[in-house]
Amino acid sequence: MDARTPDSIRYVAKNMRLDLRLIAEMIPAGAKVLDIGCGDGALLAHLTAEKGADARGIEIDMAAATQAVAQGLAVIHGDADHDLAFYPDGAFDYVVLSRTLQAVERPREVLRQMLRIGRHAIVSFPNFGHWLVRWQLLWTGRMPMTETWHRPWHETPNIHPCTIRDFFDLCALDGYVVEQWLAVDERGLKAPWKRSVSLANLFGEQALFQLRRG
Amino acid sequence: MPAPIAPFPQVDHQRALFPEGLALDCGMVIRPLAVAYRTYGTLNAARSNAVLVCHALTGDQYVAERHPLTGRPGWWESIVGPGKPIDTDRFFVICANVLGGCMGSTGPREEMTDAEGRGLGRPWGTDFPNITIRDMVRAQKKLVEHLGIRRLLGVVGGSMGGMQVLEWAATFPETVFGAAPIATAAYHSAQNIAFHEVGRAAIHADPDWKGGRYWEDGRVPARGLSVARMVAHITYLSEKALTRKFGRRLRGASAVTFLEDVFEVESYLRHQGSTFVRRFDANSYLTITRAMDYFDLAAEHGGDLASAFRGTATRFFVASFSSDWLFPTEESRAIVRALNAAAANVSFVEIASDKGHDAFLLDEPDFHRALGGFLAGCADRVGV
Numbered sequence: 001m002d003a004r005t006p007d008s009i010r011y012v013a014k015n016m017r018l019d020l021r022l023i024a025e026m027i028p029a030g031a032k033v034l035d036i037g038c039g040d041g042a043l044l045a046h047l048t049a050e051k052g053a054d055a056r057g058i059e060i061d062m063a064a065a066t067q068a069v070a071q072g073l074a075v076i077h078g079d080a081d082h083d084l085a086f087y088p089d090g091a092f093d094y095v096v097l098s099r100t101l102q103a104v105e106r107p108r109e110v111l112r113q114m115l116r117i118g119r120h121a122i123v124s125f126p127n128f129g130h131w132l133v134r135w136q137l138l139w140t141g142r143m144p145m146t147e148t149w150h151r152p153w154h155e156t157p158n159i160h161p162c163t164i165r166d167f168f169d170l171c172a173l174d175g176y177v178v179e180q181w182l183a184v185d186e187r188g189l190k191a192p193w194k195r196s197v198s199l200a201n202l203f204g205e206q207a208l209f210q211l212r213r214g
Numbered sequence: 215m216p217a218p219i220a221p222f223p224q225v226d227h228q229r230a231l232f233p234e235g236l237a238l239d240c241g242m243v244i245r246p247l248a249v250a251y252r253t254y255g256t257l258n259a260a261r262s263n264a265v266l267v268c269h270a271l272t273g274d275q276y277v278a279e280r281h282p283l284t285g286r287p288g289w290w291e292s293i294v295g296p297g298k299p300i301d302t303d304r305f306f307v308i309c310a311n312v313l314g315g316c317m318g319s320t321g322p323r324e325e326m327t328d329a330e331g332r333g334l335g336r337p338w339g340t341d342f343p344n345i346t347i348r349d350m351v352r353a354q355k356k357l358v359e360h361l362g363i364r365r366l367l368g369v370v371g372g373s374m375g376g377m378q379v380l381e382w383a384a385t386f387p388e389t390v391f392g393a394a395p396i397a398t399a400a401y402h403s404a405q406n407i408a409f410h411e412v413g414r415a416a417i418h419a420d421p422d423w424k425g426g427r428y429w430e431d432g433r434v435p436a437r438g439l440s441v442a443r444m445v446a447h448i449t450y451l452s453e454k455a456l457t458r459k460f461g462r463r464l465r466g467a468s469a470v471t472f473l474e475d476v477f478e479v480e481s482y483l484r485h486q487g488s489t490f491v492r493r494f495d496a497n498s499y500l501t502i503t504r505a506m507d508y509f510d511l512a513a514e515h516g517g518d519l520a521s522a523f524r525g526t527a528t529r530f531f532v533a534s535f536s537s538d539w540l541f542p543t544e545e546s547r548a549i550v551r552a553l554n555a556a557a558a559n560v561s562f563v564e565i566a567s568d569k570g571h572d573a574f575l576l577d578e579p580d581f582h583r584a585l586g587g588f589l590a591g592c593a594d595r596v597g598v
Contacts, residue, residue, distance in 0.1 A: 054559075062564065069531065069561040070583040072591020076532075076550055076562035086551040 016042040019184060019206060023096055023122055026180070026210055027051065031093040034058070034118065036080045036110075037100035041068030044075070058083055081105045084113035092118040099206070101125045102158040108170065115176060115213050124208045127183065129163030129201040148205050164201040167209065175214035182208050222492055225282045227275070227311070227318030228252060230360045235331065236313070236320075236353055239346045245331040249357045250318025251275050251310040254294065255302035257361070263598040264363045265300055265589065266354065267309040268371030268378035271446075271502055272494055274317040277309040278302070283317075283493050292577055299586030300370065304593060308361065312378075313353040314345050314501040320353075322497035323429075339497050340426030347374070347509045351381045355389070365389055367596055368589050372396035372574035373541065374502070377509050380549070383530070384511060384522040392592035394531040394585060397538055397574040399545035400519050400552070401510040406540060409449050410503040413442030417496050426497055439496045440487030447486045452537040452570035512552075519552035530560040531588035533581055535573040561588060 016024070020043045027033060029051045035043050038057030047053035057075040059065040068075035076083070080097065081104050095118030097110070102125050104110045114121040126148045127133075136144035143153040151158070162170075164183065171178055183204025200207070227250035235245020252275045257264060267277050267290065278294040280287060294300045294307055311319040322342040326334045358366060369382045369390050376398025383393040402410075417423055420438025428435055448456075460479040467475065512519040530553055534546035543564045553560040565581045567573040574581070 056559065062566065066563050066565075066580050066584050069563055070587030072587050072594065074529065074559045074561050076554075076560060077564055078547075078550075078562070083551070083554070086554045088555055088557055091557045 016046050019098065019124060019208070020046070022182075022184065022208055023098060023124065024051070026122055027053065027094050027096075029053070032091070033094045033096060034087070034092045035096045035098075036084070036114070037097060038068065038075055040064045041071055041073040041075055043096065043098070044068070044073050045071065048073070079104075080110045080113075084110065084117060087113075087117040089116055090119065094118055094120045094122055096122045098122075098124045099126065102128075102160050102162065104160065107160050107162075108174070111170070111176070111211075112174065115211065119212060120179065121176075121211045122209070123167075123211065124206055125162065125167070126158070127164050127201065127204050127207050128161040129165060130205055131202050134202075164197060164204060164207045167207065168197065171209075171211060176211040177214050179210040179212055181210070184208060222283060225318075227282075229318050230357050232356050232360070233331065236349065236356070238343055238349045240344050242343045243329070244320060244343060245327060245329075246320075247313075247353060247356065248318065248320045248324065249310050249313075249353055250315075251308060251357055252277065252279065253309075253361075254278050254307040255305055257306040257363070258598065261363050262365065262367060262596055263305050263593070264358070264361070264366050265305045265307050265368040265370060266358065266366050266382075267294060267300065267307060268354070268369065268375035268382075269309060269312065270371070270373035270375050271506065272443075272490070272499075273375070274315060275309045275311045276317075278307070281493075284489075289575065292575075293582065293585070299582045300368075300589060301586070304598065305367065305589070308358070310354050310357050312350045312374075312502065314342065314350070314498060314505060316495035316498040321495070322501055323495040337429050337497075339429060340500070342497065342501055344508075345501060345505050347377045347381050347505055348385060348514070350505065351378050351385060354378070354382075355386060358389070365391055367592055367598060368392040368394060370394040370396070370585070370589075371398075373398055373571065374506050376541075377402075377506065377511075380511055380522075381509075383526065383528050384515070387523075387526045387528055390528045391596060392529045392531065392589065394533070394588060395546075395549065396533045396581075396585075397535055397541045397546075397571055398549075399541050400512060400522075400549050402507050403545075406449075407507045409445060409540075410507055412445050414500055414503060416441035416445070417500060423496060426500075428496065434491060435496045436488075436491040439491045439494065439499060440484075442499060443490040443494075444483040444487045447483060449540045450570060450572045452539065452568055454537060454568040455570050455572070458568070519548070520555035523553055523556040523558050526556060526558050528558065529588075529592060530558055531585065532560060532562040533574075533584060534564045535567045535569070535571070535578070535581075536564055537568045538571040538573065540571040 033055045035057040044055040047055040058078045060079040065077040095114040133144040183200035184206045229250045232247040236247040277290045278288040311317040314321045316323045322338045326338040371379045376395035379395040417438035420435035423435035463478040465476040515522040534543040550562040
């Protein structure tokens with residue numbers, strides 16, 4: 001829609017996390033996208049610059065939100081639990097929530113809102129079913145501390161951890177269609193356990209799902 | 215009792231005159247219409263780089279230059295200028311004195327005219343019609359057309375200026391590419407109306423006001439107007455800012471003497487009041503505060519704020535300041551939510567500041583970066 005892309009946006013887009021690249025691959029050109037928890041707007045910048053998307057964001061951290069706005073991106077300071085309710089039905093083609101689902105107050109409601117305002121939802125979350133997490137809890141009897149789950153239980157913002165299996169169950173419960181899914185390692189590289197949920201649940205550090213309403 | 219203060223001197227302001235006048239929301243037509251304005255920077259050949267700045271209640275068109283009356287720097291020189299967030303090297307910046315103002319635009323201080331536009335040899339005074347924020351915006355629209363500009367790259371303003379920005383975006387969406395309402399609200403709250411009423415009551419209670427006809431004997435209701443300014447000034451600051459600036463310090467003494475003690479904060483407010491009356495007209499103050507009180511954008515659109523923006527292609531940048539209790543963040547958030555409901559393109563930040571409502575005029579680097587980034591983004595997209 002926009003004739004030109006500001007240079008500042010091109011700059012941010014170049015420095016995008018690998019897992020965001022995987023998400024970007026799922027989104028077709030020209031889509032209307034809402035990125036919840038967009039940080040400094042790397043994914044938005046990429047989608048705007050490379051895919052001509054109408055990309056908007058919500059970010060809870062004020063410094064990051066200000067940074068994104070200063071790049072000329074359409075980002076509002078807000079959060080998933082409180083701000084999604086104000087968007088109209090079907091306002092977006094894709095609504096993205098990356099590495100944030102486990103930190104929201106009401107994950108089930110957030111998912112419901114995402115699929116109300118968007119035709120597709122793309123969700124990534126750290127998999128609590130990873131073997132190292134299981135092993136640490138079993139062997140030490142304490143809350144796991146890994147590269148992904150690296151904050152002590154009393155400080156972590158991740159109040160709703162789940163496993164890949166749990167997430168499939170929630171999708172079934174609420175009637176969402178899993179259009180595609182994959183398990184990835186911490187750096188966002190695809191892992192080869194796509195065929196087996198059990199293996200993915202054991203060896204995938206992060207999970208990435210694309211859903212639609214049933 | 216202080217010596218009577220004469221009306222401030224006449225200054226020749228740059229003006230555009232519209233003989234056809236302006237039809238007001240109250241049903242009256244005011245003619246001719248004069249709009250006093252200043253511009254900064256250069257309009258490009260495509261006429262696509264114009265940014266309109268809307269001033270607040272007691273501001274005026276002298277946004278980025280020495281004020282001809284007070285000799286003080288422009289009220290938004292930190293924002294408007296070469297290399298500043300509203301970059302006059304890149305943008306053609308326009309700022310107009312609002313309808314009802316007292317710096318050269320049609321208002322209570324200007325000569326009253328009859329229905330045919332003939333001068334009546336006396337100022338409007340309190341006979342000036344009740345105006346609205348939308349009337350102010352319609353007057354600015356005439357100026358913008360007069361300057362040959364079809365679409366404004368940006369409309370930017372804080373406080374009452376922000377109300378005008380919202381009204382611009384709602385009334386003339388095709389004319390506004392980017393809108394930046396700052397430290398404002400989509401309606402004037404009961405608390406804000408109440409503070410305004412205290413100010414108006416102070417003016418009304420001043421015997422020098424003479425039912426609004428103070429111009430007859432060349433005086434101004436200085437006591438009433440200065441009290442109005444003092445009250446209003448408190449609402450522009452935060453408790454923390456007052457404490458930081460003045461605390462409980464006394465003027466010329468280290469301890470209370472129970473004689474003629476003057477707290478620093480008292481002295482500051484008196485100074486604010488006494489300088490204000492030398493540059494602002496009391497009847498203008500009454501007219502403009504009333505226009506702010508009338509403002510309720512949702513009510514103009516059937517009670518639903520989102521419907522004021524439905525289908526808009528305008529990009530929005532909304533900003534609030536955490537310690538602003540006159541136009542609190544919740545009011546900005548309500549605007550953002552309405553814009554979201556209308557599927558509008560919107561950015562929003564709440565800037566952490568302890569400086570109260572005044573923060574939008576002061577040195578707030580995060581705010582400046584965000585506003586500058588928003589406008590630069592608009593300019594890149596339009597190809598300016």
